[in-house]
Amino acid sequence: MPAYFQRPENALKRANEFLEVGKKQPALDVLYDVIKSKKHRTWQKIHEPIMLKYLELCVDLRKSHLAKEGLYQYKNICQQVNIKSLEDVVRAYLKLAEEKTEAAKGESQQMVLDIEDLDNIQTPESVLLSAVSGEDTQDRTDRLLLTPWVKFLWESYRQCLDLLRNNSKVERLYHDIAQQAFKFCLQYTRKAEFRKLCDNLRMHLGQIQRHHNQSTAINLNNPESQSMHLETRLVQLDSAISMELWQEAFKAVEDIHGLFSLSKKPPKPQLMSNYYNKVSTVFWKSGNALFHASTLHRLYHLSREMRKNLSPEEMQRMSTRVLLATLSIPITPERTDIARLLDMDGIIVEKHRRLATLLGLQAPPTRQSLINDMVRFNVMQYAVPDVKEVFNWLEVDFHPLKLCGRVTKVLNWVRDQSEKEPDLLHYVPHLQNNTILRLLQQVAQIYQSIEFTRLVSLVPFVDPFQLERAIVDAARHCDLQVRIDHSSRNLSFGSDLNYSPREDSPVGPYLQPMPSEQIRSQLTAMSAALAKAIQVVKPAHLLSEKEEQHQQAVSAYLKNSRKEHQRILARRQTIEERKERLESLNVQREKEEMELREAELQKVRKAEEERLRQEAQEREKERLMQEHENIKRRHVRERLEQIKKTELGAKAFKDIDIEDLEELDPDFIMAKQVEQLEKEKRELQERLKNQEKKIDFYERAKRLEEIPLLKQSFEEQRIKDMELWELQEEERITNMKVEREMALEHKNRMSRMMTDRELFLEKLMASRRTVYEEKLKNFQDKLDEERHVRLDERKRERKEERRKVYYIEKEEEAQRQEEEKITKEREERERTEREKREAEEREYQEKLRKLEEIEKKRRQRELEIEERERRKEEERKVNDDQMRRKDLNRWSD
Numbered sequence: 001m002p003a004y005f006q007r008p009e010n011a012l013k014r015a016n017e018f019l020e021v022g023k024k025q026p027a028l029d030v031l032y033d034v035i036k037s038k039k040h041r042t043w044q045k046i047h048e049p050i051m052l053k054y055l056e057l058c059v060d061l062r063k064s065h066l067a068k069e070g071l072y073q074y075k076n077i078c079q080q081v082n083i084k085s086l087e088d089v090v091r092a093y094l095k096l097a098e099e100k101t102e103a104a105k106g107e108s109q110q111m112v113l114d115i116e117d118l119d120n121i122q123t124p125e126s127v128l129l130s131a132v133s134g135e136d137t138q139d140r141t142d143r144l145l146l147t148p149w150v151k152f153l154w155e156s157y158r159q160c161l162d163l164l165r166n167n168s169k170v171e172r173l174y175h176d177i178a179q180q181a182f183k184f185c186l187q188y189t190r191k192a193e194f195r196k197l198c199d200n201l202r203m204h205l206g207q208i209q210r211h212h213n214q215s216t217a218i219n220l221n222n223p224e225s226q227s228m229h230l231e232t233r234l235v236q237l238d239s240a241i242s243m244e245l246w247q248e249a250f251k252a253v254e255d256i257h258g259l260f261s262l263s264k265k266p267p268k269p270q271l272m273s274n275y276y277n278k279v280s281t282v283f284w285k286s287g288n289a290l291f292h293a294s295t296l297h298r299l300y301h302l303s304r305e306m307r308k309n310l311s312p313e314e315m316q317r318m319s320t321r322v323l324l325a326t327l328s329i330p331i332t333p334e335r336t337d338i339a340r341l342l343d344m345d346g347i348i349v350e351k352h353r354r355l356a357t358l359l360g361l362q363a364p365p366t367r368q369s370l371i372n373d374m375v376r377f378n379v380m381q382y383a384v385p386d387v388k389e390v391f392n393w394l395e396v397d398f399h400p401l402k403l404c405g406r407v408t409k410v411l412n413w414v415r416d417q418s419e420k421e422p423d424l425l426h427y428v429p430h431l432q433n434n435t436i437l438r439l440l441q442q443v444a445q446i447y448q449s450i451e452f453t454r455l456v457s458l459v460p461f462v463d464p465f466q467l468e469r470a471i472v473d474a475a476r477h478c479d480l481q482v483r484i485d486h487s488s489r490n491l492s493f494g495s496d497l498n499y500s501p502r503e504d505s506p507v508g509p510y511l512q513p514m515p516s517e518q519i520r521s522q523l524t525a526m527s528a529a530l531a532k533a534i535q536v537v538k539p540a541h542l543l544s545e546k547e548e549q550h551q552q553a554v555s556a557y558l559k560n561s562r563k564e565h566q567r568i569l570a571r572r573q574t575i576e577e578r579k580e581r582l583e584s585l586n587v588q589r590e591k592e593e594m595e596l597r598e599a600e601l602q603k604v605r606k607a608e609e610e611r612l613r614q615e616a617q618e619r620e621k622e623r624l625m626q627e628h629e630n631i632k633r634r635h636v637r638e639r640l641e642q643i644k645k646t647e648l649g650a651k652a653f654k655d656i657d658i659e660d661l662e663e664l665d666p667d668f669i670m671a672k673q674v675e676q677l678e679k680e681k682r683e684l685q686e687r688l689k690n691q692e693k694k695i696d697f698y699e700r701a702k703r704l705e706e707i708p709l710l711k712q713s714f715e716e717q718r719i720k721d722m723e724l725w726e727l728q729e730e731e732r733i734t735n736m737k738v739e740r741e742m743a744l745e746h747k748n749r750m751s752r753m754m755t756d757r758e759l760f761l762e763k764l765m766a767s768r769r770t771v772y773e774e775k776l777k778n779f780q781d782k783l784d785e786e787r788h789v790r791l792d793e794r795k796r797e798r799k800e801e802r803r804k805v806y807y808i809e810k811e812e813e814a815q816r817q818e819e820e821k822i823t824k825e826r827e828e829r830e831r832t833e834r835e836k837r838e839a840e841e842r843e844y845q846e847k848l849r850k851l852e853e854i855e856k857k858r859r860q861r862e863l864e865i866e867e868r869e870r871r872k873e874e875e876r877k878v879n880d881d882q883m884r885r886k887d888l889n890r891w892s893d
Contacts, residue, residue, distance in 0.1 A: 007808070008034050008046045015053060028057040032066060035073045043081040047074070048089065055093040059100055062148060064155040067093065071163050079216075083169045090160055090173060094180065097156045101149040108146040154193050157181040158200065165204040166211060168218045168225075175228045182239040191243060198236060198248050202255065205229070226263050230256060230271060237278050241285075249282045257358045269306035273299060279358070289430060291355050293325040294365040297373060312382075319382035321424060324414070326374055327394055328430035329367045331437050332474075371395065386413045394434060400442035404459050407435045411461065432461055436470045440480050444493035452489045 011034040018027035031054040051074050058067035071090065078085050157177060164174040178201060185194040208218050218225055233256045240249035256275060260267060267275075276299035283292040300322050303310060352364035371391075374380070380388050386409070393399075393406050411428050418425045436459060443450060443458075456464050471491070474480040483492045 008044065008050055012046065012050050012053065015057075024057055024061055028054065028061065028063070028066065031057070032070065035070050041077055043078045043085070047077060048085050051089050052092055055089065056096060059093070059096045059152075062152050064152055064159065067156070068159045068163075071159065075163060079169070087170060087173050090164070090170075090177070094156055094160060094177065097149075097153045101146075101153045104146050104149040150188055150190075153184060154181075154190070157184060158197070161197075161200060161204070166208050166214065166218055167216050169216060171218055171225060171228060175232045178232050179235050182235050186239055186242055189243070191245060194239065194243060194245060195248060198240075198251065201232070201236070202251070205255070220259075220262050221264070223263075223265065226259060229259050230267070233259065234271070234274060234278070237282075241278060241281055244285075246282060246285050249278075250286070253279055253282060253358055260360075269302060272302055276302065276359075283355075284426070288355070289325070289329045290365060290367065290370075291352075291359070293322070293329050293370055294356075294359060294361070296322050296325050297370060298359055300379070301377070315382045316384060317421065319379050320384045320387050321421075322374065322379055323383045323387060323391065324424055324427045324431070326367075326370050327390060327434065328427040329370070329434075330430070331367070331434050384413075386410060390431075394438055398442055400439050400446065401458065403439050403442070404435055404461065407431065408461050433470065435459075436462065436467065437474055437480075440471065440474055440482065444480060444482065447493060449490050449492040452484070452491060455491060 011030050015027035015030045018024070018030065031050055034050060035054060051070065054070050055067055058064070058070070071093070074089060075086055157180065160177050161174065161181070164170045164177070167174070178197075181197050182194070184190070185197065208220060211217055212219070220226065220229070233252055237249055237252040237256065240246070240252055276295050280292050280295040280299065283289075283295055296318075300318050303318060304315075349364070356362075356364045374391075380391055390407060390410050393403060397403075411431060414421075414424050414428055439458060443455070452464070452468075456467055459467055462470075468484070471480075471482060471484065475482050481493060484490075485492065
């Protein structure tokens, strides 16, 4: 049964008393009752220590659901009065949970939990695995210590975020807790919880946009709110990158872009720089080198525009990275076989458009557009000299025999700089692939065939297998027309004249067209030659004569054009008038015919409706009669069934069928029941009388046989008891004699020590009496001093207690007066409503009485009218009889 307290202080004292004896659950129940009580909904200073103690107990007992309920109640109590108290309580709660988790982590050797989802710890697979696998003491300790506390800490973060969402007063605390939750996921490598946390934050942001009309709702147009949301999303993006959750990282990028679109002001350059840096990492991990390079371009331009103190070393490092990233973009767009078969070009374009929107671009970038931007802004000027010439070697110069050798030097330099610039090292494989493709394109323009060993010697940084793989990929993607002859180990280029390379094939160093390209442009060349032949066949003077004839025909038409136009208009007008006249005649005739048909149909419809109405009425009457009969029969049958279920009814009607009972008279059925009841009553009385006589005789015979047996048993038991008593008495006397002899012996032995004992006690007492008196005096002095201090303290506490009691009584008196005022107002309002209802009731009764009088008068008038009509009818009949008799007399005469 919950305990109710007049004051919250008493509940806190009671909880402390429970804690002193080690009863945490009763203490938690006491504080829970106070927090849930409707009587203490006004915030006071005592509420905060009560809430802190309550949350401390929840953490000790790992009662996360009770902590959640308490926090929601405390939010309702202090939200309008002291929101700072709610922040302090929430921070203290999370601090306690983190300390407990850290303590459990220190006791456990397991640093990372192997549980995939904390909300579903015991999966069927884990139960089966634990049943068939061995588990040592440390594993069991880790599972029992660390796992529950990690789960409790995760639930605490989630509950606090749900508690503080869409509340502008605690917005800073909300984002601090979100960032702490991200650190928790990083510390314990909780990927499933990280995904749930991201989904919750995304859901909270959607709720903010939907419920922006609430009083405490967050205004996303506020710059401070936007900056806090962006800060939290950047922490989320950084955590996702650290945990290698690239899908969550991409979702975080989309969220950040959505927040950018909500902001009316441009974001801060430092924020955009951090954003571009992380987005470039996400794009590179997703295998999208094009947008990775585009992001680095945006970061490069932003740094050049906004950073005035950019050092030459930083400029060189950024330019080198932009150059290598741009040249690492695949020369041909990567496209799988499935994408080509399914014709997914539209989907890919839409995807690129979405990614370009995340970077603030108007259109999706291409490799060529990025290279043009790099040339226009002269990025190569600031790059490292060892890397600067790579652009000319891959995109401008045509020298296939020295291309790979030159690029190899640059790649070796990049590998040497891996300690200083580790980000440049992952561009090496892409640069090698692009170099191989450029080499094949240039070799195809020079050679018709080349030995494979010769080609391998031109590419020193890959083995023959990788080179052959690159050649096959180039031919498969329609980037190059090449055939491999494994029998002769040769490569042939441009041998198929029907082959047509892709129209969007990349542009690079160009020397001469391939034979297949010449075949493709043959029609264009033929068209140009035929145009020249036409100019020879039809010279210019023939064209001028034809133009003069055309001008004469045009002038003749212009002279007669107005008359011809008027004639055509008149003819069209005549045709239109004739059409309108014929249409009006047809419409009038159709209208008359329709009216006749409508009249006939109306007659038929009315007759049919009348017939259907009469049939429906007859069917309704039959149905009502049938239902009435069925209801009556069902009621009779149910009643008879109930009677037959009783014991009396079953005996009375056991030989009569239920169908026959339905035909019987109810009086007959009742008489049958009464007769059966009387019969059973007589039989019962006879049975009871016979049974009474039988039991009486049996009991008398039993007692007569029992008397001698009881006497014999009593005499035997008396003899046994006497023997037992004599035996025990002899044993007791013997024991007492032995004990007395031993006591006398001890007395004689100990009496010799009495003199020594008394001397020792006198010496000891004399030596210790002085010490005792001195300590007693010191104790008395300290006692007087402590008594004086405690009396002063008690006076001060009593004074403070009286002051608190005075203020509390004053508040209670004010509250009582307010409640009495509200009660009086409510009673006055109820009295007014009651008087109003009584007045309305009296008015209604008065109206009802008047209506009854009017109805009574009307019935009286109707009775009078009927009486007059009856008298007139009787007089008329009498007059008719007299006239009839007169006529009969006249005819008889």
